Amino acid sequence: MRTVIVGAGQAGRRTAELLRGLDAEREILLIGEEAEPPYDRPPLSKEILLGEKQPPGLMQRAAGAYAEQRIELLLGCRVTGIDLAARRLDADDGERVPFDTLVLATGARARRLRIPGAEDPRVLTLRSMADARALGARLRPGLRLAVAGAGLIGLEVAASATKLGCLVTVLEAADRVMARCVPEATSALLDGWHREAGVALHLSCPLLSITPGEASLRLSTGLGDIEADLLLVAIGAVPNDELARQAGLPVEDGILVDESGRTSHAQVFAAGEVARIWRPALGQHVRYETWQVAQHQPVAVAHALCGAERPYDEIPWHWTNQYGRNIQLLGAHRAGLEWIARAEGDRQTVIGLDGDARVQGAVLIDNGRDATPLRRLIASGKQMERARLRDGSVALRQLC
Amino acid sequence: MPESWHPVAPADSFEDDAAKVVQIGETRIAVFRLENDFFAVSDVCTHEYALLSEGFCENGKIECPLHQACFDIRTGKALDEPAEVDLPTYPTRIENGVVQLQFDAG
Numbered sequence: 001m002r003t004v005i006v007g008a009g010q011a012g013r014r015t016a017e018l019l020r021g022l023d024a025e026r027e028i029l030l031i032g033e034e035a036e037p038p039y040d041r042p043p044l045s046k047e048i049l050l051g052e053k054q055p056p057g058l059m060q061r062a063a064g065a066y067a068e069q070r071i072e073l074l075l076g077c078r079v080t081g082i083d084l085a086a087r088r089l090d091a092d093d094g095e096r097v098p099f100d101t102l103v104l105a106t107g108a109r110a111r112r113l114r115i116p117g118a119e120d121p122r123v124l125t126l127r128s129m130a131d132a133r134a135l136g137a138r139l140r141p142g143l144r145l146a147v148a149g150a151g152l153i154g155l156e157v158a159a160s161a162t163k164l165g166c167l168v169t170v171l172e173a174a175d176r177v178m179a180r181c182v183p184e185a186t187s188a189l190l191d192g193w194h195r196e197a198g199v200a201l202h203l204s205c206p207l208l209s210i211t212p213g214e215a216s217l218r219l220s221t222g223l224g225d226i227e228a229d230l231l232l233v234a235i236g237a238v239p240n241d242e243l244a245r246q247a248g249l250p251v252e253d254g255i256l257v258d259e260s261g262r263t264s265h266a267q268v269f270a271a272g273e274v275a276r277i278w279r280p281a282l283g284q285h286v287r288y289e290t291w292q293v294a295q296h297q298p299v300a301v302a303h304a305l306c307g308a309e310r311p312y313d314e315i316p317w318h319w320t321n322q323y324g325r326n327i328q329l330l331g332a333h334r335a336g337l338e339w340i341a342r343a344e345g346d347r348q349t350v351i352g353l354d355g356d357a358r359v360q361g362a363v364l365i366d367n368g369r370d371a372t373p374l375r376r377l378i379a380s381g382k383q384m385e386r387a388r389l390r391d392g393s394v395a396l397r398q399l400c
Numbered sequence: 401m402p403e404s405w406h407p408v409a410p411a412d413s414f415e416d417d418a419a420k421v422v423q424i425g426e427t428r429i430a431v432f433r434l435e436n437d438f439f440a441v442s443d444v445c446t447h448e449y450a451l452l453s454e455g456f457c458e459n460g461k462i463e464c465p466l467h468q469a470c471f472d473i474r475t476g477k478a479l480d481e482p483a484e485v486d487l488p489t490y491p492t493r494i495e496n497g498v499v500q501l502q503f504d505a506g
Binding site for chain 1 (some may be wrong): 447448449450454455456458463464465466467468481482
């Protein structure tokens, strides 16, 4: 039995290692396009930009660690096609790679700006270690850095660059920061941290065009022109689902899979953020761009590869670190929730209730200890008393 | 070599599922009561820097407040990823009603 995993990022590594833990015998081949051994991405917008070489959060093992686990690691190799009938991959070096079962863990790539001037070499994106090193090498005191997009990555880069002494301007088309995933009060909190640190934050301010000059970039925005030495485009990610589409697998902004990570083809699976996963409770497929899904959805995939079902049914969770503060986001952040704040000094938890007073989501500010009781409250669907939720002296676990 | 026992807190001052933290030099140690026994482990997650005493504690397990790695308080054992390295543990005893832990600097 030979399992081939395409994509040697976090989800690929986790699938390979979990699979080895479940099955000592099978051949496991992990193929990555980058020259880097697998790594987790959260440090790229923080520690790597700040000059750390091997922050522990990378979870980057030496290439030799894979041989010890009898996982064959093939780096710098791009898979160009899948022949499902012949159970074979084509690689860019002309190699043909046979498989019995296949896992696509190809991740996502940075979304590009489609406006004039976006091809200038001073316009960068941040997705890979190479991207982070290239960006980090250019950040220096006094550099005028513009960031298009006040999402998680844009804001983390703004915080890191400010710490390095750059003069940072953030341009956001929406009327608040991180609008996609936090309630208004949390946007306001983040907004305040950035402005206090000296970031020029322009909201409702889309970037319209880029005019590359010899000395700098001129950025035309909805609110006038800005001069910048460097522009980071941080406007989201696009799943790398083309291989699956070309092979005839169902794809809708991500590879459609069941709760075990299986595609429409019984021997082909998708892992991590390229997967659009069936969520029975929601009655739809959902794609997640989080460390969590890359870490834990491969548990379902590895089990299914061994003939055991361990459906993926986690409550969505992610986090951001900015200015030494940690914000964790749990569950749903849709419009229409009523947000209730609980404070214990600087630690704060904001809880989102639906119309039936059931917990749907939460924001934890330097308060990660609340995550587990809140997960239980969300999963239980229990109706809550608002006054008890607000009371910081009542431990959340007592409300479970 | 002198015995290096360090006082932590009176045994009757411990609350369930809440650590008492002592700092000895650079080392932070979290001490827990589980029923009538006391256990001392490093307060710092072995994955990324985070204080375990700020995490959620239940049924003899402490959960890192950043990425939810769990450790067994009795043995220091890392129970799941992303932590892969066990926590250092330290012996404890009670002297005159006060919990002490043993720690040898260097």
